[in-house]
Amino acid sequence: MKLKLLYTILSLVALTTGACKEIDNYDGPTETLQGKIIDGATGQTLQGEVSGDNGQGTRIKLLETSWSSTPTPLFLATKQDGTYRNTKVFAATYNISAEGAFVPLVQTGNDKSVNLEIKGGGVHTLDFTVEPFLRLEWIGEPVMNANGTITAQVKVTRGTSNASFQQNITDLGLYLSPSEYVGNNNYDSRYSPRTTYSGTTGNAIAGTTVTLVTTGVLPKKDWFLRFGSRIDYGTKQFNYSTIKMVSVK
Numbered sequence: 655m656k657l658k659l660l661y662t663i664l665s666l667v668a669l670t671t672g673a674c675k676e677i678d679n680y681d682g683p684t685e686t687l688q689g690k691i692i693d694g695a696t697g698q699t700l701q702g703e704v705s706g707d708n709g710q711g712t713r714i715k716l717l718e719t720s721w722s723s724t725p726t727p728l729f730l731a732t733k734q735d736g737t738y739r740n741t742k743v744f745a746a747t748y749n750i751s752a753e754g755a756f757v758p759l760v761q762t763g764n765d766k767s768v769n770l771e772i773k774g775g776g777v778h779t780l781d782f783t784v785e786p787f788l789r790l791e792w793i794g795e796p797v798m799n800a801n802g803t804i805t806a807q808v809k810v811t812r813g814t815s816n817a818s819f820q821q822n823i824t825d826l827g828l829y830l831s832p833s834e835y836v837g838n839n840n841y842d843s844r845y846s847p848r849t850t851y852s853g854t855t856g857n858a859i860a861g862t863t864v865t866l867v868t869t870g871v872l873p874k875k876d877w878f879l880r881f882g883s884r885i886d887y888g889t890k891q892f893n894y895s896t897i898k899m900v901s902v903k
Contacts, residue, residue, distance in 0.1 A: 712752060
């Protein structure tokens with residue numbers, strides 16, 4: 655009886671081991687997908703936040719169409735400077751698009767997504783040209799004041815002529831952080847001035863130069879600064895200026 659039981663256990667172990675080997679017998683993700691999110695009017699990469707689980711920041715959306723017509727989306731993160739690179743993509747055929755603070759690439763009757771077969775173990779480059787909701791441009795350099803504050807100027811303009819994506823401007827901020835990863839998702843509220851607008855009042859800043867002065871006395875260290883603004887659309891993601899660094903001594 656004991657011997658029969660032992661044979662039964664050994665048979666189950668052998669079956670389980672064989673099943674595990676069969677399940678694990680797949681190639682790992684070795685493909686690389688990289689590219690840029692480009693402002694179509696300026697030719698520059700579109701500034702944003704590092705993508706996160708909160709749905710903020712530009713992200714690359716992949717739909718694997720190799721096996722299903724209704725696949726679960728896979729999202730790849732992008733960097734603040736509008737570039738992305740992922741070295742762990744499975745070989746497959748994908749429908750790829752980008753999502754962020756710009757006119758949607760996938761709309762009814764206007765689908766700018768890309769179908770791409772990724773295979774061969776190489777590097778696949780895919781750029782997207784977009785129309786940002788807003789465009790933020792530094793005017794001059796930030797100025798260190800004698801009282802320990804910084805004065806900075808920005809010009810805010812609409813990034814698209816499409817009236818469907820010209821909702822009210824809801825806020826404008828100058829974000830400061832001792833980290834280069836600065837933005838609405840990472841800033842020091844003690845020194846970062848922010849203005850919130852109600853209704854249509856924020857639209858008055860479009861096409862104008864706005865001056866903001868930091869609050870409080872900045873500690874002596876290197877500070878990273880960037881402007882951020884957004885419109886009342888969707889998840890209200892921010893458009894950003896480039897990042898500048900000021901050394902407070």
